[in-house]
Amino acid sequence: MGSVATAVLTALLVIVVVISVKSYSKKLTSGCCGDGDVPKLRKVDKNPDHYSYHVVLEIEGMTCQNCAKRVENALNAIDGVWAEVDLKQKRAKVRQKEQIPVEKLCAAVEKAGYHPKI
Numbered sequence: 525m526g527s528v529a530t531a532v533l534t535a536l537l538v539i540v541v542v543i544s545v546k547s548y549s550k551k552l553t554s555g556c557c558g559d560g561d562v563p564k565l566r567k568v569d570k571n572p573d574h575y576s577y578h579v580v581l582e583i584e585g586m587t588c589q590n591c592a593k594r595v596e597n598a599l600n601a602i603d604g605v606w607a608e609v610d611l612k613q614k615r616a617k618v619r620q621k622e623q624i625p626v627e628k629l630c631a632a633v634e635k636a637g638y639h640p641k642i
Contacts, residue, residue, distance in 0.1 A: 562593040565600045575606055575619035579626060583614050584639040591638065598636035599629060616640075 583595055592609040595616055599607035604621035618629055626642055633640040 562590045565597045577620040581616045582641040598632040
């Protein structure tokens with residue numbers, strides 16, 4: 525009976541190792557978000573002089589470059605906004621041509637699945 529238990533435990537261990545290796549491999553190829561590379565929205569107007577208002581948001585929940593791109597894309601989709609995200613500092617520098625309520629900026633970040641703080 526001891527050999528049957530050993531065989532079952534060995535099989536379970538092999539299954540756990542295979543799943544772990546597949547998960548790790550996926551993270552290496554597509555980031556922790558598992559969706560593959562996220563395309564970055566391109567802002568046409570990158571002249572800082574055209575943006576009179578600025579705010580810095582702290583963003584919780586970002587773990588990889590794909591997360592940073594998602595936050596940046598969510599903010600840059602707002603008309604008159606140019607956002608740049610710093611993953612290491614977990615911050616988004618948000619430039620605005622016209623003053624936009626911070627609640628609107630935060631709502632865009634939350635809709636993307638992250639947690640903003642002012």
